[in-house]
Amino acid sequence: MPAAPLSPPFLYGTAWKEDRTASLTELALRAGFRGIDTANQRKHYFEAGVGEALAAAYRAGIATRKDLFLQTKFTYQRGQDQRLPYDPSAPLAVQVAQSLASSLEHLGTDYVDSFVLHGPSSGYGWLEPDAEVWEAMRNERDAGRARWIGVSNVAIEHLEQMQATGAEPPAFVQNRCFARSGWDRDVRAFCNTRKITYQGFSLLTANREVLEHPPFMDVAAKLNATLAQVVFNFARAIGMLPLTGTSSAEHMRQDLASLQLTLPAELARAIEAIAG
Numbered sequence: 001m002p003a004a005p006l007s008p009p010f011l012y013g014t015a016w017k018e019d020r021t022a023s024l025t026e027l028a029l030r031a032g033f034r035g036i037d038t039a040n041q042r043k044h045y046f047e048a049g050v051g052e053a054l055a056a057a058y059r060a061g062i063a064t065r066k067d068l069f070l071q072t073k074f075t076y077q078r079g080q081d082q083r084l085p086y087d088p089s090a091p092l093a094v095q096v097a098q099s100l101a102s103s104l105e106h107l108g109t110d111y112v113d114s115f116v117l118h119g120p121s122s123g124y125g126w127l128e129p130d131a132e133v134w135e136a137m138r139n140e141r142d143a144g145r146a147r148w149i150g151v152s153n154v155a156i157e158h159l160e161q162m163q164a165t166g167a168e169p170p171a172f173v174q175n176r177c178f179a180r181s182g183w184d185r186d187v188r189a190f191c192n193t194r195k196i197t198y199q200g201f202s203l204l205t206a207n208r209e210v211l212e213h214p215p216f217m218d219v220a221a222k223l224n225a226t227l228a229q230v231v232f233n234f235a236r237a238i239g240m241l242p243l244t245g246t247s248s249a250e251h252m253r254q255d256l257a258s259l260q261l262t263l264p265a266e267l268a269r270a271i272e273a274i275a276g
């Protein structure tokens with residue numbers, strides 16, 4: 001079984017920031033984030049803005065490339081608008097290579113730490129196009145342009161079918177994490193037994209209905225922490241790599257500080273069992 005990949009304890013997400021992408025990403029790096037999540041999907045991300053922030057951080061001596069964990073994604077045409085980072089008439093393997101080449105240019109680097117398939121071609125299974133894309137992503141990894149490869153927006157069926165085809169398992173799974181599904185219990189269990197790092201996003205926005213009830217409120221009061229801090233600390237406690245995309249300097253500071261809280265194991269278990 002391969003070892004789980006090394007990654008920082010928190011990822012800063014760069015979606016939906018448009019012309020504030022560079023300044024907010026630089027702020028996150030100054031605040032102490034060392035993991036950055038982006039995608040070559042202009043519809044939701046401005047990857048070149050992330051690259052501007054990286055360049056500014058290197059110039060200011062905040063971090064070097066080696067200190068950082070950079071993650072980007074390949075997005076099928078149906079998840080894109082007209083601003084494509086590849087030729088849509090080219091075979092998928094070529095689209096993957098073109099997308100990553102463009103990401104490396106945006107980010108001013110010759111490798112990313114993680115290259116993720118943004119979502120499978122179908123919500124219902126791991127199909128032939130996905131197998132083709134996955135092989136192309138492996139080739140990019142083997143050529144040294146990505147250290148690890150991963151998948152996003154997957155159901156347990158995708159992972160099981162992927163495994164049944166004999167495909168190499170992903171190093172990362174990045175999913176929206178709903179408390180009502182036991183915090184994505186099935187997918188997390190699949191990941192845990194295979195040393196796949198589970199990355200959770202929308203931990204706050206997907207779970208508003210549970211956050212304002214016990215045990216969250218009780219734990220937050222007991223730890224003198226915010227609800228967001230409890231969620232992020234809980235995520236770490238159950239082995240997740242959380243993402244935050246906050247635009248607030250104060251929330252950046254609080255999110256990083258959440259790593260220092262000590263959530264008793266029985267409280268982590270109570271939160272894990274809160275719903276679903």
Ligand SMILES: NC(=O)c1ccc[n+]([C@@H]2O[C@H](COP(=O)([O-])OP(=O)(O)OC[C@H]3O[C@@H](n4cnc5c(N)ncnc54)[C@H](OP(=O)(O)O)[C@@H]3O)[C@@H](O)[C@H]2O)c1
Pocket residue numbers: 012013014015016037038118152153174201202203204205226228229243244245246247248251252254255
């Ligand atoms: N793979 C995918 O398909 C996919 C999909 C969605 C997202 N993502 C990734 O995940 C990242 C995070 O996205 P997200 O959906 O989790 O939402 P998010 O962008 O992190 O939004 C969180 C919301 O919660 C608010 N908030 C309040 N207190 C907060 C606190 N202490 N810390 C953080 N946020 C706080 C934020 O407001 P303030 O800004 O005022 O703090 C914001 O409105 C994205 O940027 C992207 O990189 C990936």
